[in-house]
Amino acid sequence: MADRVTVDIEGLRERIDEAYSDNPLWTELSLAQKLRRLLLDGLEKVESDRAPKPPAKG
Numbered sequence: 001m002a003d004r005v006t007v008d009i010e011g012l013r014e015r016i017d018e019a020y021s022d023n024p025l026w027t028e029l030s031l032a033q034k035l036r037r038l039l040l041d042g043l044e045k046v047e048s049d050r051a052p053k054p055p056a057k058g
Contacts, residue, residue, distance in 0.1 A: 007035070 009016065009031075016034050020026040026034070 009035075 013031075016031070016038065017026075019034070019038060029037070
């Protein structure tokens with residue numbers, strides 16, 4: 001069974017809708033799909049920021 005959560009997005013709807021407004025496909029997505037995409041993007045950024053950095057050469 002899928003994990004579900006109730007989220008209060010009061011005051012965020014416009015920001016969510018405009019997050020990728022330069023991509024015409026964004027307007028075709030449901031709110032749930034947009035939220036999932038934004039969550040995945042945020043998680044990927046956090047994970048890449050936390051990844052060990054190679055030692056600097058020099």
